[in-house]
Amino acid sequence: MSFYEKSVDVSKPFSFIYFSSYFEEIFKIKYNDSYSDTVILCIGTDRSTGDCLGPLVGHKLKDLKLKNVHIFGSLDEPVHAKNLQLYIDKLKLYANPFVIAVDACLGKVDRIGFISIKDGPLSPGAGVNKKLPSVGHISITGIVNVSGFMEIAVLQNTRLSLVMNLANVISGGLRYSLWKYFGSNTSVAADLERKMDNRVNIINSGEP
Incomplete structure (x- = not known):
């Protein structure tokens, strides 16, 4: 049973900041130096609009260049029901990977x-x-549509704009948070952190 769970509404202002903050909070609790690698496992298929959240996140993170951080799953190479076990087996190639799973x-x-x-x-x-x-070790899910009936049809009739908004917040938040943790000495990460600090100051001041 999870002892930590937070949620973010992507329709609200500053959802990216809240997501990053919550993710960093749990990541600092769960992650330690005994892990050899960090794997972001993006699950889903590009053949269903609602189920393409994971592949979209992986696609947006494919240029992430951080030491020992790996992306499994993208629009070009999706991780789905038929090959999930193959990728789980692939995790065994790493000595002790820390896995962040993403799915719709x-x-x-x-x-x-x-x-x-x-x-x-x-x-x-x-x-x-x-x-x-x-x-x-950490799971990230985006709620793309309503459950309870004809789930496969519901996934196929999900609005792409919603899935894109979810993917933007998740990928952007992961990119920023992992840069802070693993690459905070880079100029790119430093610039991102300055921008985030400015946004946090705006929130605290109550400005729109």
Whole structure:
């Protein structure tokens, strides 16, 4: 059972900042120097609009150049139900990888557009009644549509704009947070941190 869970509404202002803050909070709790590598496992398929959240996040992170940080899953090479076990086996090539799992999910109508960040593994396929291996030390899910009936059809009729907004917040937040942790001595990370500090100051001052 997760002892940590936070959620972010991507329709609200500063959702990127809140996501980054929550992710960093749990990452600092869970991650330590005993891990050899960090793997972002982006699960989903580009053949379904609602289920392409993971591949979109992977696509947006594919140019992330940080030592021992790896991206599994993208629009070009999606990680889905049929090959998930293959990628889980691939994790064994690393001595002790820390896995961040990303996937789309279905939920209550008033939770559509929320991102959930949890301690513990992700159970891919649960929303469409598929039994797949659980994976991840941290799980990140984006609620793309309503659950309860005709789940596969619902995923295929999800608005792309919503999925893109979710992917932008997740990929941007992960990029910034991991740069801070693993590459904070780079000029790019320093510039990002200055911009984030300015945004946080705006929030604290109550300005629009």
